[in-house]
Amino acid sequence: MCDxxxxxxxxxxEGRRAVPAAHYPGGVSIRLHDTASGQVLDFVPNxxxxxxxxxxGATVQAAPHIGHIRSGLNFDIMRRWFTHRGYEVTFIRNxxxxxxxxxxxxxxxxxxxxxxxxxNERAFNEGYDALGCLxxxxxxxxxxxxxxxxxxxxxxxxxxxxxxxxxxxVYFSVTSFPDYLALSHQELENLRQPExxxxxxxxxxxxxxxxxxAKPGEPSWPTPWGDGRPGWHLECSAMVHKYLGPAxxxxxxxxDLIFPHHENEIAQSKAYGDEFATYWLHNAWVTLSxxxxxxxxxxxxxxxxxxxxxxxxxxxxxxxxxHYRSTIEYSEEALREAETGxxxxxxxxxxxxxxxxxxxxxxxxxxxxxxxxDEDFGVPGAMAIVHTAVRQGNAxxxxxxxxxxxxxxxxxxxxxxxxxxxxxxxxxxxxxSGEDLHGVVDSLVRIVLEQRQxxxxxxxxxxxxxxxxxxxxxxxxxxxxxxxxxxxxxx
Numbered sequence: 001m002c003d004x005x006x007x008x009x010x011x012x013x014e015g016r017r018a019v020p021a022a023h024y025p026g027g028v029s030i031r032l033h034d035t036a037s038g039q040v041l042d043f044v045p046n047x048x049x050x051x052x053x054x055x056x057g058a059t060v061q062a063a064p065h066i067g068h069i070r071s072g073l074n075f076d077i078m079r080r081w082f083t084h085r086g087y088e089v090t091f092i093r094n095x096x097x098x099x100x101x102x103x104x105x106x107x108x109x110x111x112x113x114x115x116x117x118x119x120n121e122r123a124f125n126e127g128y129d130a131l132g133c134l135x136x137x138x139x140x141x142x143x144x145x146x147x148x149x150x151x152x153x154x155x156x157x158x159x160x161x162x163x164x165x166x167x168x169x170v171y172f173s174v175t176s177f178p179d180y181l182a183l184s185h186q187e188l189e190n191l192r193q194p195e196x197x198x199x200x201x202x203x204x205x206x207x208x209x210x211x212x213x214a215k216p217g218e219p220s221w222p223t224p225w226g227d228g229r230p231g232w233h234l235e236c237s238a239m240v241h242k243y244l245g246p247a248x249x250x251x252x253x254x255x256d257l258i259f260p261h262h263e264n265e266i267a268q269s270k271a272y273g274d275e276f277a278t279y280w281l282h283n284a285w286v287t288l289s290x291x292x293x294x295x296x297x298x299x300x301x302x303x304x305x306x307x308x309x310x311x312x313x314x315x316x317x318x319x320x321x322x323h324y325r326s327t328i329e330y331s332e333e334a335l336r337e338a339e340t341g342x343x344x345x346x347x348x349x350x351x352x353x354x355x356x357x358x359x360x361x362x363x364x365x366x367x368x369x370x371x372x373x374d375e376d377f378g379v380p381g382a383m384a385i386v387h388t389a390v391r392q393g394n395a396x397x398x399x400x401x402x403x404x405x406x407x408x409x410x411x412x413x414x415x416x417x418x419x420x421x422x423x424x425x426x427x428x429x430x431x432x433s434g435e436d437l438h439g440v441v442d443s444l445v446r447i448v449l450e451q452r453q454x455x456x457x458x459x460x461x462x463x464x465x466x467x468x469x470x471x472x473x474x475x476x477x478x479x480x481x482x483x484x485x486x487x488x489x490x491x
Contacts, residue, residue: 029042029043029044029374030042030043030081030082030085030374031043031374031375031376032250032279032281032376032377033281033325033376034279034280034281035183035255035258035280035281035282036182036183036280040375040376041279043249043279044278045087045249046247046248046249046278049086049087049088050087050088050089050090051079051082051087051088051089051090051249051250052089052090052092052244052245052248052249052250053075053078053079053089053090053091053092053248053249053250053251053252054092054093054094054236054239054240054243054244054248054250054251054252054277055071055072055075055091055092055093055094055136055251055252055253056093056094056236056251056252056253056254056257056261056262057072057093057094057095057096057124057139058095058096058120058121058124059096059099059101059102060095060096060097060102060116060117060118060120060121060124061099061101061102061104061105061116061117061120062105062120063120063123063124063302063303063304064120064123064124064127064302064303065286065293065300065301065302065303066286066293066300066301066302066303066306066315066319066330067254067285067286067292067293067294067300068124068127068303069124069127069128069131069133069303069319070283070286070319070328071252071253071254071283072093072127072128072131072133073128073131073133073316073319073320074283074319074320074324074377075091075093075252075281075283076128076132076133076134076420077320077324077377077379077419077420078252078281078324078377079091079134080134080418080419080420081373081377081418084365084418085374089137090137090243090244091134091136091137092136092137092138092139092140092239092240092243092244093136093139094139094140094141094142094235094236094239095117095121095124095139095140095141095142096142096232096235097114097117097118097121097141097142097143098113098117098142098143098219098229098230099142099230099232100196100197102116102117103218103219113218113219114219121141123303123304126303126304127303127304127307130303130307130312130315131303131312131315131316131319132312132313132316132420132421132427132428133420134420138243140239140242140243142230142235142239145235145238145239145242146221146230148238148239148241148242149210149211149230149234149235149238150223150224151238152234152237152238152241152268152272153170153210153211153223153234154224155272155273156172156210156268156271156272157170159271160173160176161173161176161177161267161271162210163203164211164225165200165201165202165213166201167200167201167213167226168211168213168214168223168225168226168227168228169198169199169200169201169209169211169212169213169228170209170210170211170223170225170228170231171201171202171203171207171208171209171210172207172208172210172264172267172268172271173203173204173207174188174191174193174204174206174207174208174267175188175204175206176271177267177270177271179266179267179270180263180267181259181263182266183258183259183262183263183266183280184258184259184262184263186259188206191206192206193205193206193207193208193260194260195208195209196209198212198213198215199212208231208233208260208264209231210230210231210233210234210268211223211225211228211229211230211231211234212228212229212230212231213226213227213228214226214227214228214229232261233260233261233264233265233268234268236261236265237265237268237269237272237274240265240269240274240276240277241269241272241274246273246274246275246276247274247275247276247278248276248277248278249277249278249279250277250278250279250280250281251265251276251277251279251280251281252280252281252282252283253282253283254282254283254284254285255282255283255284255285256285256292257282258280258282262280281324282325283324283325284324284325284326284327284328285327285328286319286327286328286329286330287327287328287329287330288300288301288329288330290329293330301330310335310339311339313342313421313423313428314335314338314339314342315335316420316421317338317341317342317421318334318335318338318339320379320419320420320421321338321341321379321380321383322379322380323376323377323378323379323380324377324379325376326380341387342421343488344387344390345386345387345390345412345416345423346423347486347488348390348393348394348397348408348409348412349409349412349413349423349424350486351394351397351486352393352397352405352406352409353424355397355402355405356402356405356406359406359409359410359413360410360413361410361413361414361417361422362410362411362413362414363414364414365411365414365415365418366385366389366411366415368385369382369385369386369415372384372385373418379419382415382419383419385415386412386415386416389408389411389412389415390408390412392404392408393405393408393409393412396408445471445476445487448467448471449478449485449487451467452464452467452468452485453485455467471487476488
């Protein structure tokens, strides 16, 4: 675990030196909306200068839709902001590679359960990578931590918080833990615990499964109570303890995980003796026609389909710009609006480069941007500062004020860089990024535009219009300006 102090300068995952945490503008600290308390609280880390985050990651029964990737993207932005503020971040994102849904898919397709899981785990990581999410510090799989789960169950059974049945199931007794449901604020008397086939032998219907007895043809591992496999919730308690210890800072995930998953994690871990998470952060859903996007509902939009139709950096802007606690209602129209907004930013950056050459990001972001991000990762407010700087920069270009235009571009690049959305960052412009052909296409289109300009100068309007029409048919927008014609892609 991190043992650095507040005024130590830590390296970010990208290798850049971050701003020391003791040097916040005005001494302002980061504030978080904690689900358990329902309040926005000052962030006070367990270890000064360090942040430990556990994010519930993929259950790999199918390829990811954009709702899944939104969670990873939201917490990637949080992680980047903590790093910018000078913290050293330990970021753990798990993979659930065995559960009822994966076994059902194995039966449906006649493939081994591990083959289903591995293929979809790769699809998730390809989606995270495509949208510019930094890799986690570690990405443990449930099946790699059965030993830790058995150890945790043994302790909980000895303490009377859990019990094994003759069939080989192990359950957690919810009445043995007085603070059960403190996160979701439900009443125990009215509780209905979700359960699946084979959960027999419960002493109380509200108890939840920690371990499920083996069934014929299903994967299993040996335990003192018989062969079986993990329940969904136990894996996270075991992996959090292994990688982040008995106390850590932030536990995150989609708000659909508050109950039963996160509630049951808390019960297991605290009964085991861990202090567990100090803060709980939950991102909202991506919806389609008002319904949560879900593989089971058949209304999901796969990430692989989206990256084939839209530039990944535009998808990052679309999913990352709304506040993480705000629902995103998916539509093609909303995506086009996001693309237009991002193109406006990108167009400004490109114009400054064309007129004045390359401009490096500023050393730090504007105070107003930092203030927005410090208040529960307020990306919408932070992006308003970005767009204001773009408008000011465009006005400076129109006034031929090079110094101001360059200064605004430097600020914009710094702000976008913190959010992972700088189109001039080598990640987005480098080989294999999907952006690497832009320079080649730009050179070719400029040759054609020069031919069109020559036709305009000799008043050959028919040829000029014909060239423009052919470019539009090829998928380009042509904008005639006082300083020459410019092109952008038309989606």
